[in-house]
Amino acid sequence: MKKYFYNDEGYSLLIVLLIISIFTILILSFIRISASTTKQNIIVEDNFKSAALAEMGVEFYTTAIENELEKLSSVAENAYNTYIANVSKIREVTQTDIKNAIDEGIKAAFNSLKSKLESDLIQYQNKIDIGSNYGQFSITPDPSLITFDIVNKIAEIKFVSTGIQNNVEESIESTITINFGTMNRTSSHDELISDPDPNNKYSVCIPSxxxxxxxxxxxxxxxxxxxxxxxxxxxxxxxxxxxxxxxxxxxxxxxxxxxxxxxxxxxxxxxxxxxxxxxxxxxxxxxxxxxxxxxxxxxxxxxxxxxxxxxxxxxxxxxxxxxxxxxxxxxxxxxxxxxxxxxxxxxxxxxxxxxxSSGDLIWDVPFFDKNYSYNYVKQN
CATH class of the missing domain: 2.160.20 (Pectate Lyase C-like)
Incomplete structure:
Protein backbone atom coordinates (compact mmCIF):
# COMPACT_ATOMS: atom_id res chain seq x y z
CA MET A 1 0.00 0.00 0.00
CA LYS A 2 1.22 3.44 -0.94
CA LYS A 3 1.38 6.14 1.65
CA TYR A 4 0.73 9.85 0.83
CA PHE A 5 2.28 12.60 2.83
CA TYR A 6 0.78 16.13 2.89
CA ASN A 7 2.65 19.37 3.60
CA ASP A 8 0.30 22.34 4.49
CA GLU A 9 3.00 25.00 4.82
CA GLY A 10 2.12 26.45 1.37
CA TYR A 11 -1.53 26.89 2.39
CA SER A 12 -0.55 28.97 5.43
CA LEU A 13 1.42 31.35 3.23
CA LEU A 14 -1.54 31.67 0.88
CA ILE A 15 -3.89 32.51 3.78
CA VAL A 16 -1.48 35.14 5.08
CA LEU A 17 -1.21 36.73 1.63
CA LEU A 18 -5.00 36.70 1.26
CA ILE A 19 -5.48 38.44 4.62
CA ILE A 20 -2.86 41.05 3.73
CA SER A 21 -4.60 41.66 0.39
CA ILE A 22 -8.00 42.09 2.07
CA PHE A 23 -6.63 44.55 4.60
CA THR A 24 -4.82 46.44 1.85
CA ILE A 25 -8.01 46.68 -0.17
CA LEU A 26 -9.97 47.84 2.90
CA ILE A 27 -7.36 50.46 3.80
CA LEU A 28 -7.16 51.76 0.23
CA SER A 29 -10.98 51.86 0.06
CA PHE A 30 -11.14 53.75 3.34
CA ILE A 31 -8.52 56.24 2.11
CA ARG A 32 -10.42 56.69 -1.17
CA ILE A 33 -13.76 57.17 0.62
CA SER A 34 -12.19 59.62 3.07
CA ALA A 35 -10.64 61.60 0.24
CA SER A 36 -13.92 61.56 -1.66
CA THR A 37 -15.87 62.66 1.43
CA THR A 38 -13.41 65.49 2.06
CA LYS A 39 -13.70 66.55 -1.56
CA GLN A 40 -17.50 66.41 -1.39
CA ASN A 41 -17.47 68.48 1.81
CA ILE A 42 -15.30 71.08 0.12
CA ILE A 43 -17.66 71.18 -2.89
CA VAL A 44 -20.73 71.51 -0.64
CA GLU A 45 -19.03 74.27 1.36
CA ASP A 46 -18.07 76.11 -1.83
CA ASN A 47 -21.62 75.77 -3.15
CA PHE A 48 -23.00 77.17 0.10
CA LYS A 49 -20.53 80.07 0.05
CA SER A 50 -21.28 80.77 -3.61
CA ALA A 51 -25.02 80.90 -2.88
CA ALA A 52 -24.42 83.28 0.02
CA LEU A 53 -22.26 85.47 -2.23
CA ALA A 54 -25.02 85.50 -4.87
CA GLU A 55 -27.51 86.68 -2.23
CA MET A 56 -25.03 89.34 -1.19
CA GLY A 57 -24.91 90.49 -4.81
CA VAL A 58 -28.72 90.78 -4.89
CA GLU A 59 -28.70 93.01 -1.80
CA PHE A 60 -25.80 95.03 -3.19
CA TYR A 61 -27.53 95.73 -6.50
CA THR A 62 -30.95 96.49 -5.01
CA THR A 63 -29.30 98.99 -2.67
CA ALA A 64 -27.57 100.60 -5.65
CA ILE A 65 -30.93 100.91 -7.43
CA GLU A 66 -32.59 102.28 -4.31
CA ASN A 67 -29.91 104.96 -4.07
CA GLU A 68 -30.66 105.96 -7.66
CA LEU A 69 -34.35 106.32 -6.83
CA GLU A 70 -33.52 109.09 -4.37
CA LYS A 71 -32.48 111.27 -7.35
CA LEU A 72 -35.59 110.74 -9.47
CA SER A 73 -38.00 113.16 -7.79
CA SER A 74 -36.00 116.15 -9.06
CA VAL A 75 -35.88 114.62 -12.57
CA ALA A 76 -39.65 114.18 -12.60
CA GLU A 77 -40.26 117.66 -11.22
CA ASN A 78 -38.06 119.29 -13.88
CA ALA A 79 -39.84 117.42 -16.70
CA TYR A 80 -43.24 118.34 -15.26
CA ASN A 81 -42.35 122.04 -14.93
CA THR A 82 -40.91 122.14 -18.46
CA TYR A 83 -44.09 120.65 -19.93
CA ILE A 84 -46.34 123.08 -18.05
CA ALA A 85 -44.12 126.06 -18.99
CA ASN A 86 -44.25 125.15 -22.69
CA VAL A 87 -48.04 124.84 -22.64
CA SER A 88 -48.51 128.10 -20.73
CA LYS A 89 -46.62 129.96 -23.47
CA ILE A 90 -49.37 128.98 -25.92
CA ARG A 91 -52.57 128.90 -23.88
CA GLU A 92 -54.06 128.46 -20.44
CA VAL A 93 -53.12 125.21 -18.75
CA THR A 94 -55.99 122.70 -18.36
CA GLN A 95 -56.47 119.69 -16.08
CA THR A 96 -55.65 117.46 -19.05
CA ASP A 97 -52.36 119.31 -19.47
CA ILE A 98 -51.55 118.74 -15.81
CA LYS A 99 -52.27 115.02 -16.17
CA ASN A 100 -50.06 114.85 -19.27
CA ALA A 101 -47.32 116.77 -17.48
CA ILE A 102 -47.42 114.29 -14.60
CA ASP A 103 -47.09 111.42 -17.09
CA GLU A 104 -44.12 113.19 -18.67
CA GLY A 105 -42.49 113.56 -15.26
CA ILE A 106 -42.94 109.86 -14.49
CA LYS A 107 -41.61 108.79 -17.90
CA ALA A 108 -38.59 111.07 -17.46
CA ALA A 109 -37.88 109.49 -14.07
CA PHE A 110 -38.08 105.97 -15.47
CA ASN A 111 -35.89 106.80 -18.48
CA SER A 112 -33.32 108.36 -16.16
CA LEU A 113 -33.19 105.19 -14.05
CA LYS A 114 -33.04 102.96 -17.12
CA SER A 115 -30.15 105.01 -18.50
CA LYS A 116 -28.26 104.57 -15.24
CA LEU A 117 -28.84 100.84 -15.28
CA GLU A 118 -27.58 100.60 -18.83
CA SER A 119 -24.47 102.70 -18.27
CA ASP A 120 -23.12 103.58 -14.84
CA LEU A 121 -24.52 100.60 -13.00
CA ILE A 122 -23.45 98.20 -15.74
CA GLN A 123 -20.01 98.24 -14.09
CA TYR A 124 -21.35 95.67 -11.64
CA GLN A 125 -21.01 93.04 -14.35
CA ASN A 126 -17.32 92.99 -13.40
CA LYS A 127 -16.46 90.59 -10.62
CA ILE A 128 -16.54 92.34 -7.27
CA ASP A 129 -13.96 90.88 -4.92
CA ILE A 130 -14.93 91.06 -1.26
CA GLY A 131 -11.62 89.64 -0.05
CA SER A 132 -9.13 87.00 -1.09
CA ASN A 133 -10.62 84.46 1.29
CA TYR A 134 -14.26 85.33 0.76
CA GLY A 135 -14.87 84.97 -2.98
CA GLN A 136 -16.55 87.24 -5.50
CA PHE A 137 -19.92 88.14 -6.96
CA SER A 138 -20.99 89.73 -10.22
CA ILE A 139 -24.25 91.33 -11.42
CA THR A 140 -25.64 90.92 -14.91
CA PRO A 141 -28.48 93.37 -15.55
CA ASP A 142 -30.08 92.73 -18.94
CA PRO A 143 -31.25 96.04 -20.47
CA SER A 144 -33.90 94.16 -22.46
CA LEU A 145 -35.41 92.98 -19.17
CA ILE A 146 -35.99 96.49 -17.83
CA THR A 147 -39.65 97.04 -18.65
CA PHE A 148 -42.21 99.75 -17.90
CA ASP A 149 -46.00 99.42 -17.82
CA ILE A 150 -46.99 102.97 -18.75
CA VAL A 151 -50.66 102.42 -17.82
CA ASN A 152 -50.05 101.17 -14.28
CA LYS A 153 -46.72 103.01 -14.03
CA ILE A 154 -44.95 99.88 -12.78
CA ALA A 155 -41.34 99.14 -13.74
CA GLU A 156 -39.74 95.70 -13.55
CA ILE A 157 -36.00 95.12 -13.38
CA LYS A 158 -34.67 91.61 -13.87
CA PHE A 159 -31.05 90.69 -13.26
CA VAL A 160 -28.79 87.79 -12.35
CA SER A 161 -26.42 87.77 -9.39
CA THR A 162 -23.63 85.18 -9.47
CA GLY A 163 -21.52 84.15 -6.48
CA ILE A 164 -18.08 82.65 -7.11
CA GLN A 165 -16.05 80.64 -4.59
CA ASN A 166 -13.04 78.58 -5.73
CA ASN A 167 -14.41 78.51 -9.29
CA VAL A 168 -17.76 77.18 -8.02
CA GLU A 169 -20.63 79.41 -9.17
CA GLU A 170 -24.23 79.85 -8.00
CA SER A 171 -26.59 82.31 -9.68
CA ILE A 172 -29.85 83.93 -8.61
CA GLU A 173 -32.40 85.40 -11.00
CA SER A 174 -34.16 88.34 -9.33
CA THR A 175 -37.08 90.61 -10.16
CA ILE A 176 -37.60 94.02 -8.57
CA THR A 177 -40.74 96.11 -9.01
CA ILE A 178 -40.90 99.90 -8.69
CA ASN A 179 -44.20 101.78 -8.52
CA PHE A 180 -43.66 105.13 -10.24
CA GLY A 181 -47.34 105.94 -9.70
CA THR A 182 -46.55 106.82 -6.08
CA MET A 183 -44.16 109.58 -7.13
CA ASN A 184 -46.62 112.45 -7.26
CA ARG A 185 -49.26 113.75 -4.90
CA THR A 186 -51.04 117.02 -4.69
CA SER A 187 -51.44 118.95 -1.48
CA SER A 188 -54.86 120.18 -2.55
CA HIS A 189 -57.79 117.90 -1.75
CA ASP A 190 -55.53 115.82 0.47
CA GLU A 191 -57.22 113.77 3.13
CA LEU A 192 -57.18 115.21 6.61
CA ILE A 193 -54.71 112.45 7.53
CA SER A 194 -51.86 111.66 5.11
CA ASP A 195 -49.56 108.64 5.05
CA PRO A 196 -46.87 109.33 7.67
CA ASP A 197 -44.40 107.00 5.93
CA PRO A 198 -45.00 107.23 2.16
CA ASN A 199 -41.53 105.90 1.34
CA ASN A 200 -41.84 102.93 3.68
CA LYS A 201 -38.77 103.76 5.75
CA TYR A 202 -40.14 103.35 9.27
CA SER A 203 -38.48 100.67 11.40
CA VAL A 204 -40.45 97.78 12.89
CA CYS A 205 -42.51 98.63 15.99
CA ILE A 206 -41.27 97.26 19.31
CA PRO A 207 -43.52 97.67 22.37
CA SER A 208 -42.14 100.09 24.93
CA SER A 357 -53.52 123.03 1.85
CA SER A 358 -51.69 125.04 -0.77
CA GLY A 359 -52.45 122.93 -3.85
CA ASP A 360 -48.82 122.42 -4.89
CA LEU A 361 -47.79 119.26 -6.71
CA ILE A 362 -45.28 117.32 -4.64
CA TRP A 363 -42.84 114.79 -6.13
CA ASP A 364 -41.66 111.91 -3.95
CA VAL A 365 -39.33 108.93 -4.34
CA PRO A 366 -41.16 106.06 -6.11
CA PHE A 367 -42.17 103.09 -3.98
CA PHE A 368 -39.52 100.38 -4.13
CA ASP A 369 -40.74 96.83 -3.54
CA LYS A 370 -37.92 94.95 -1.86
CA ASN A 371 -40.01 91.81 -1.49
CA TYR A 372 -38.64 90.48 -4.76
CA SER A 373 -38.63 86.78 -5.53
CA TYR A 374 -35.53 84.95 -6.70
CA ASN A 375 -34.77 81.47 -8.00
CA TYR A 376 -31.51 79.60 -7.97
CA VAL A 377 -30.14 78.79 -11.42
CA LYS A 378 -28.58 75.35 -11.73
CA GLN A 379 -25.02 75.50 -13.01
CA ASN A 380 -23.71 72.89 -15.46
Whole structure:
Protein backbone atom coordinates (compact mmCIF):
# COMPACT_ATOMS: atom_id res chain seq x y z
CA MET A 1 0.00 0.00 0.00
CA LYS A 2 1.22 3.44 -0.94
CA LYS A 3 1.38 6.14 1.65
CA TYR A 4 0.73 9.85 0.83
CA PHE A 5 2.28 12.60 2.83
CA TYR A 6 0.78 16.13 2.89
CA ASN A 7 2.65 19.37 3.60
CA ASP A 8 0.30 22.34 4.49
CA GLU A 9 3.00 25.00 4.82
CA GLY A 10 2.12 26.45 1.37
CA TYR A 11 -1.53 26.89 2.39
CA SER A 12 -0.55 28.97 5.43
CA LEU A 13 1.42 31.35 3.23
CA LEU A 14 -1.54 31.67 0.88
CA ILE A 15 -3.89 32.51 3.78
CA VAL A 16 -1.48 35.14 5.08
CA LEU A 17 -1.21 36.73 1.63
CA LEU A 18 -5.00 36.70 1.26
CA ILE A 19 -5.48 38.44 4.62
CA ILE A 20 -2.86 41.05 3.73
CA SER A 21 -4.60 41.66 0.39
CA ILE A 22 -8.00 42.09 2.07
CA PHE A 23 -6.63 44.55 4.60
CA THR A 24 -4.82 46.44 1.85
CA ILE A 25 -8.01 46.68 -0.17
CA LEU A 26 -9.97 47.84 2.90
CA ILE A 27 -7.36 50.46 3.80
CA LEU A 28 -7.16 51.76 0.23
CA SER A 29 -10.98 51.86 0.06
CA PHE A 30 -11.14 53.75 3.34
CA ILE A 31 -8.52 56.24 2.11
CA ARG A 32 -10.42 56.69 -1.17
CA ILE A 33 -13.76 57.17 0.62
CA SER A 34 -12.19 59.62 3.07
CA ALA A 35 -10.64 61.60 0.24
CA SER A 36 -13.92 61.56 -1.66
CA THR A 37 -15.87 62.66 1.43
CA THR A 38 -13.41 65.49 2.06
CA LYS A 39 -13.70 66.55 -1.56
CA GLN A 40 -17.50 66.41 -1.39
CA ASN A 41 -17.47 68.48 1.81
CA ILE A 42 -15.30 71.08 0.12
CA ILE A 43 -17.66 71.18 -2.89
CA VAL A 44 -20.73 71.51 -0.64
CA GLU A 45 -19.03 74.27 1.36
CA ASP A 46 -18.07 76.11 -1.83
CA ASN A 47 -21.62 75.77 -3.15
CA PHE A 48 -23.00 77.17 0.10
CA LYS A 49 -20.53 80.07 0.05
CA SER A 50 -21.28 80.77 -3.61
CA ALA A 51 -25.02 80.90 -2.88
CA ALA A 52 -24.42 83.28 0.02
CA LEU A 53 -22.26 85.47 -2.23
CA ALA A 54 -25.02 85.50 -4.87
CA GLU A 55 -27.51 86.68 -2.23
CA MET A 56 -25.03 89.34 -1.19
CA GLY A 57 -24.91 90.49 -4.81
CA VAL A 58 -28.72 90.78 -4.89
CA GLU A 59 -28.70 93.01 -1.80
CA PHE A 60 -25.80 95.03 -3.19
CA TYR A 61 -27.53 95.73 -6.50
CA THR A 62 -30.95 96.49 -5.01
CA THR A 63 -29.30 98.99 -2.67
CA ALA A 64 -27.57 100.60 -5.65
CA ILE A 65 -30.93 100.91 -7.43
CA GLU A 66 -32.59 102.28 -4.31
CA ASN A 67 -29.91 104.96 -4.07
CA GLU A 68 -30.66 105.96 -7.66
CA LEU A 69 -34.35 106.32 -6.83
CA GLU A 70 -33.52 109.09 -4.37
CA LYS A 71 -32.48 111.27 -7.35
CA LEU A 72 -35.59 110.74 -9.47
CA SER A 73 -38.00 113.16 -7.79
CA SER A 74 -36.00 116.15 -9.06
CA VAL A 75 -35.88 114.62 -12.57
CA ALA A 76 -39.65 114.18 -12.60
CA GLU A 77 -40.26 117.66 -11.22
CA ASN A 78 -38.06 119.29 -13.88
CA ALA A 79 -39.84 117.42 -16.70
CA TYR A 80 -43.24 118.34 -15.26
CA ASN A 81 -42.35 122.04 -14.93
CA THR A 82 -40.91 122.14 -18.46
CA TYR A 83 -44.09 120.65 -19.93
CA ILE A 84 -46.34 123.08 -18.05
CA ALA A 85 -44.12 126.06 -18.99
CA ASN A 86 -44.25 125.15 -22.69
CA VAL A 87 -48.04 124.84 -22.64
CA SER A 88 -48.51 128.10 -20.73
CA LYS A 89 -46.62 129.96 -23.47
CA ILE A 90 -49.37 128.98 -25.92
CA ARG A 91 -52.57 128.90 -23.88
CA GLU A 92 -54.06 128.46 -20.44
CA VAL A 93 -53.12 125.21 -18.75
CA THR A 94 -55.99 122.70 -18.36
CA GLN A 95 -56.47 119.69 -16.08
CA THR A 96 -55.65 117.46 -19.05
CA ASP A 97 -52.36 119.31 -19.47
CA ILE A 98 -51.55 118.74 -15.81
CA LYS A 99 -52.27 115.02 -16.17
CA ASN A 100 -50.06 114.85 -19.27
CA ALA A 101 -47.32 116.77 -17.48
CA ILE A 102 -47.42 114.29 -14.60
CA ASP A 103 -47.09 111.42 -17.09
CA GLU A 104 -44.12 113.19 -18.67
CA GLY A 105 -42.49 113.56 -15.26
CA ILE A 106 -42.94 109.86 -14.49
CA LYS A 107 -41.61 108.79 -17.90
CA ALA A 108 -38.59 111.07 -17.46
CA ALA A 109 -37.88 109.49 -14.07
CA PHE A 110 -38.08 105.97 -15.47
CA ASN A 111 -35.89 106.80 -18.48
CA SER A 112 -33.32 108.36 -16.16
CA LEU A 113 -33.19 105.19 -14.05
CA LYS A 114 -33.04 102.96 -17.12
CA SER A 115 -30.15 105.01 -18.50
CA LYS A 116 -28.26 104.57 -15.24
CA LEU A 117 -28.84 100.84 -15.28
CA GLU A 118 -27.58 100.60 -18.83
CA SER A 119 -24.47 102.70 -18.27
CA ASP A 120 -23.12 103.58 -14.84
CA LEU A 121 -24.52 100.60 -13.00
CA ILE A 122 -23.45 98.20 -15.74
CA GLN A 123 -20.01 98.24 -14.09
CA TYR A 124 -21.35 95.67 -11.64
CA GLN A 125 -21.01 93.04 -14.35
CA ASN A 126 -17.32 92.99 -13.40
CA LYS A 127 -16.46 90.59 -10.62
CA ILE A 128 -16.54 92.34 -7.27
CA ASP A 129 -13.96 90.88 -4.92
CA ILE A 130 -14.93 91.06 -1.26
CA GLY A 131 -11.62 89.64 -0.05
CA SER A 132 -9.13 87.00 -1.09
CA ASN A 133 -10.62 84.46 1.29
CA TYR A 134 -14.26 85.33 0.76
CA GLY A 135 -14.87 84.97 -2.98
CA GLN A 136 -16.55 87.24 -5.50
CA PHE A 137 -19.92 88.14 -6.96
CA SER A 138 -20.99 89.73 -10.22
CA ILE A 139 -24.25 91.33 -11.42
CA THR A 140 -25.64 90.92 -14.91
CA PRO A 141 -28.48 93.37 -15.55
CA ASP A 142 -30.08 92.73 -18.94
CA PRO A 143 -31.25 96.04 -20.47
CA SER A 144 -33.90 94.16 -22.46
CA LEU A 145 -35.41 92.98 -19.17
CA ILE A 146 -35.99 96.49 -17.83
CA THR A 147 -39.65 97.04 -18.65
CA PHE A 148 -42.21 99.75 -17.90
CA ASP A 149 -46.00 99.42 -17.82
CA ILE A 150 -46.99 102.97 -18.75
CA VAL A 151 -50.66 102.42 -17.82
CA ASN A 152 -50.05 101.17 -14.28
CA LYS A 153 -46.72 103.01 -14.03
CA ILE A 154 -44.95 99.88 -12.78
CA ALA A 155 -41.34 99.14 -13.74
CA GLU A 156 -39.74 95.70 -13.55
CA ILE A 157 -36.00 95.12 -13.38
CA LYS A 158 -34.67 91.61 -13.87
CA PHE A 159 -31.05 90.69 -13.26
CA VAL A 160 -28.79 87.79 -12.35
CA SER A 161 -26.42 87.77 -9.39
CA THR A 162 -23.63 85.18 -9.47
CA GLY A 163 -21.52 84.15 -6.48
CA ILE A 164 -18.08 82.65 -7.11
CA GLN A 165 -16.05 80.64 -4.59
CA ASN A 166 -13.04 78.58 -5.73
CA ASN A 167 -14.41 78.51 -9.29
CA VAL A 168 -17.76 77.18 -8.02
CA GLU A 169 -20.63 79.41 -9.17
CA GLU A 170 -24.23 79.85 -8.00
CA SER A 171 -26.59 82.31 -9.68
CA ILE A 172 -29.85 83.93 -8.61
CA GLU A 173 -32.40 85.40 -11.00
CA SER A 174 -34.16 88.34 -9.33
CA THR A 175 -37.08 90.61 -10.16
CA ILE A 176 -37.60 94.02 -8.57
CA THR A 177 -40.74 96.11 -9.01
CA ILE A 178 -40.90 99.90 -8.69
CA ASN A 179 -44.20 101.78 -8.52
CA PHE A 180 -43.66 105.13 -10.24
CA GLY A 181 -47.34 105.94 -9.70
CA THR A 182 -46.55 106.82 -6.08
CA MET A 183 -44.16 109.58 -7.13
CA ASN A 184 -46.62 112.45 -7.26
CA ARG A 185 -49.26 113.75 -4.90
CA THR A 186 -51.04 117.02 -4.69
CA SER A 187 -51.44 118.95 -1.48
CA SER A 188 -54.86 120.18 -2.55
CA HIS A 189 -57.79 117.90 -1.75
CA ASP A 190 -55.53 115.82 0.47
CA GLU A 191 -57.22 113.77 3.13
CA LEU A 192 -57.18 115.21 6.61
CA ILE A 193 -54.71 112.45 7.53
CA SER A 194 -51.86 111.66 5.11
CA ASP A 195 -49.56 108.64 5.05
CA PRO A 196 -46.87 109.33 7.67
CA ASP A 197 -44.40 107.00 5.93
CA PRO A 198 -45.00 107.23 2.16
CA ASN A 199 -41.53 105.90 1.34
CA ASN A 200 -41.84 102.93 3.68
CA LYS A 201 -38.77 103.76 5.75
CA TYR A 202 -40.14 103.35 9.27
CA SER A 203 -38.48 100.67 11.40
CA VAL A 204 -40.45 97.78 12.89
CA CYS A 205 -42.51 98.63 15.99
CA ILE A 206 -41.27 97.26 19.31
CA PRO A 207 -43.52 97.67 22.37
CA SER A 208 -42.14 100.09 24.93
CA UNK A 209 -43.95 98.03 27.55
CA UNK A 210 -45.42 94.57 27.26
CA UNK A 211 -46.40 92.92 30.51
CA UNK A 212 -49.42 91.22 31.97
CA UNK A 213 -52.31 92.09 29.64
CA UNK A 214 -50.91 95.38 28.37
CA UNK A 215 -48.93 96.37 25.25
CA UNK A 216 -47.74 99.96 25.04
CA UNK A 217 -46.15 102.26 22.44
CA UNK A 218 -44.79 105.60 23.56
CA UNK A 219 -42.73 108.32 21.86
CA UNK A 220 -41.93 106.31 18.71
CA UNK A 221 -42.66 106.32 14.97
CA UNK A 222 -42.72 102.81 13.55
CA UNK A 223 -44.63 100.31 11.41
CA UNK A 224 -46.04 96.79 11.23
CA UNK A 225 -45.84 95.10 7.82
CA UNK A 226 -48.97 93.17 6.91
CA UNK A 227 -51.89 92.28 9.15
CA UNK A 228 -51.48 92.80 12.90
CA UNK A 229 -53.66 91.49 15.72
CA UNK A 230 -53.07 93.16 19.10
CA UNK A 231 -54.02 90.40 21.52
CA UNK A 232 -53.37 92.52 24.61
CA UNK A 233 -54.93 95.75 25.81
CA UNK A 234 -53.04 98.42 23.89
CA UNK A 235 -52.08 102.02 24.53
CA UNK A 236 -50.46 104.44 22.08
CA UNK A 237 -49.16 107.78 23.32
CA UNK A 238 -47.14 110.50 21.58
CA UNK A 239 -46.44 108.08 18.72
CA UNK A 240 -47.11 107.44 15.05
CA UNK A 241 -47.96 103.83 14.21
CA UNK A 242 -48.40 102.63 10.62
CA UNK A 243 -49.86 99.21 9.80
CA UNK A 244 -49.54 98.23 6.13
CA UNK A 245 -52.29 95.60 6.38
CA UNK A 246 -55.36 95.24 8.56
CA UNK A 247 -55.44 95.91 12.31
CA UNK A 248 -57.48 94.01 14.87
CA UNK A 249 -57.85 95.08 18.49
CA UNK A 250 -59.86 92.36 20.31
CA UNK A 251 -59.22 94.22 23.56
CA UNK A 252 -59.46 97.91 24.34
CA UNK A 253 -57.21 100.49 22.77
CA UNK A 254 -56.34 103.88 24.21
CA UNK A 255 -54.77 106.57 22.01
CA UNK A 256 -53.49 109.97 23.06
CA UNK A 257 -51.50 112.59 21.15
CA UNK A 258 -50.82 110.07 18.37
CA UNK A 259 -51.57 109.00 14.80
CA UNK A 260 -52.69 105.48 13.92
CA UNK A 261 -52.52 104.83 10.17
CA UNK A 262 -54.02 101.51 9.00
CA UNK A 263 -53.83 100.68 5.29
CA UNK A 264 -56.36 97.83 5.48
CA UNK A 265 -59.40 97.11 7.67
CA UNK A 266 -59.75 98.19 11.30
CA UNK A 267 -61.74 96.35 13.95
CA UNK A 268 -62.11 96.94 17.66
CA UNK A 269 -64.10 94.12 19.21
CA UNK A 270 -64.57 95.29 22.78
CA UNK A 271 -64.78 99.04 22.38
CA UNK A 272 -62.31 101.85 22.84
CA UNK A 273 -60.93 103.73 25.74
CA UNK A 274 -61.13 107.46 25.20
CA UNK A 275 -59.16 108.80 22.23
CA UNK A 276 -57.53 112.13 23.00
CA UNK A 277 -55.85 114.58 20.58
CA UNK A 278 -55.24 111.87 17.99
CA UNK A 279 -55.88 110.92 14.36
CA UNK A 280 -56.93 107.54 12.95
CA UNK A 281 -56.83 106.66 9.26
CA UNK A 282 -58.37 103.43 7.89
CA UNK A 283 -57.72 102.50 4.27
CA UNK A 284 -60.66 100.09 3.96
CA UNK A 285 -63.58 99.30 6.30
CA UNK A 286 -63.72 100.01 10.02
CA UNK A 287 -65.59 98.79 13.08
CA UNK A 288 -65.28 100.99 16.17
CA UNK A 289 -66.58 100.30 19.64
CA UNK A 290 -67.71 103.21 21.77
CA UNK A 291 -65.75 106.43 21.56
CA UNK A 292 -67.08 107.87 24.78
CA UNK A 293 -65.26 110.86 26.26
CA UNK A 294 -63.02 111.23 23.20
CA UNK A 295 -61.73 114.75 22.52
CA UNK A 296 -59.95 116.50 19.64
CA UNK A 297 -60.11 113.50 17.31
CA UNK A 298 -60.14 113.10 13.52
CA UNK A 299 -61.03 109.72 12.01
CA UNK A 300 -60.92 109.08 8.25
CA UNK A 301 -62.32 105.83 6.83
CA UNK A 302 -61.98 105.14 3.10
CA UNK A 303 -64.58 102.35 3.11
CA UNK A 304 -67.67 101.72 5.25
CA UNK A 305 -67.75 102.25 9.01
CA UNK A 306 -69.68 100.77 11.90
CA UNK A 307 -69.48 103.00 14.97
CA UNK A 308 -70.70 102.43 18.51
CA UNK A 309 -71.88 105.11 20.90
CA UNK A 310 -70.08 108.44 21.29
CA UNK A 311 -71.44 109.71 24.57
CA UNK A 312 -70.13 111.32 27.72
CA UNK A 313 -68.07 114.45 27.40
CA UNK A 314 -66.91 113.76 23.83
CA UNK A 315 -66.01 116.98 22.03
CA UNK A 316 -64.39 118.15 18.80
CA UNK A 317 -64.66 114.71 17.21
CA UNK A 318 -64.80 114.57 13.40
CA UNK A 319 -65.39 111.31 11.52
CA UNK A 320 -65.20 111.29 7.71
CA UNK A 321 -66.36 108.09 6.00
CA UNK A 322 -66.10 107.67 2.23
CA UNK A 323 -68.61 104.82 2.26
CA UNK A 324 -71.67 104.46 4.48
CA UNK A 325 -71.96 104.77 8.26
CA UNK A 326 -73.81 102.37 10.51
CA UNK A 327 -74.49 103.41 14.09
CA UNK A 328 -72.59 106.35 15.50
CA UNK A 329 -75.24 107.31 18.02
CA UNK A 330 -74.42 110.58 19.76
CA UNK A 331 -76.34 113.31 21.55
CA UNK A 332 -73.31 115.57 21.62
CA UNK A 333 -73.06 118.54 19.27
CA UNK A 334 -69.28 118.32 19.52
CA UNK A 335 -69.33 115.12 17.45
CA UNK A 336 -69.61 115.42 13.64
CA UNK A 337 -69.99 112.32 11.46
CA UNK A 338 -69.91 112.67 7.65
CA UNK A 339 -70.33 110.01 4.99
CA UNK A 340 -69.86 110.64 1.31
CA UNK A 341 -73.29 109.31 0.35
CA UNK A 342 -75.27 111.62 2.63
CA UNK A 343 -72.83 114.52 2.95
CA UNK A 344 -71.04 114.84 -0.42
CA UNK A 345 -70.32 118.53 0.14
CA UNK A 346 -68.02 117.61 3.02
CA UNK A 347 -65.71 115.85 0.56
CA UNK A 348 -65.60 118.62 -2.02
CA UNK A 349 -63.19 121.53 -2.19
CA UNK A 350 -63.08 123.42 1.12
CA UNK A 351 -65.36 120.78 2.66
CA UNK A 352 -65.09 119.55 6.24
CA UNK A 353 -63.31 116.36 5.17
CA UNK A 354 -60.74 118.03 2.91
CA UNK A 355 -57.45 119.32 4.22
CA UNK A 356 -56.65 123.00 3.96
CA SER A 357 -53.52 123.03 1.85
CA SER A 358 -51.69 125.04 -0.77
CA GLY A 359 -52.45 122.93 -3.85
CA ASP A 360 -48.82 122.42 -4.89
CA LEU A 361 -47.79 119.26 -6.71
CA ILE A 362 -45.28 117.32 -4.64
CA TRP A 363 -42.84 114.79 -6.13
CA ASP A 364 -41.66 111.91 -3.95
CA VAL A 365 -39.33 108.93 -4.34
CA PRO A 366 -41.16 106.06 -6.11
CA PHE A 367 -42.17 103.09 -3.98
CA PHE A 368 -39.52 100.38 -4.13
CA ASP A 369 -40.74 96.83 -3.54
CA LYS A 370 -37.92 94.95 -1.86
CA ASN A 371 -40.01 91.81 -1.49
CA TYR A 372 -38.64 90.48 -4.76
CA SER A 373 -38.63 86.78 -5.53
CA TYR A 374 -35.53 84.95 -6.70
CA ASN A 375 -34.77 81.47 -8.00
CA TYR A 376 -31.51 79.60 -7.97
CA VAL A 377 -30.14 78.79 -11.42
CA LYS A 378 -28.58 75.35 -11.73
CA GLN A 379 -25.02 75.50 -13.01
CA ASN A 380 -23.71 72.89 -15.46
Missing amino acids: SSKNNHEGYSNISCKFDGERTFTKQTSISYSTIKITGSAKFPNKIGISNSTLYVSGDFSDGNGNDAIIKSNIFVGKNAVFGNLNNSKDVIIVVMGNATIGNIQGSASNVKICVHGTVTGGSSNNSGVKIYDKNNNPEAFEENGACIGN
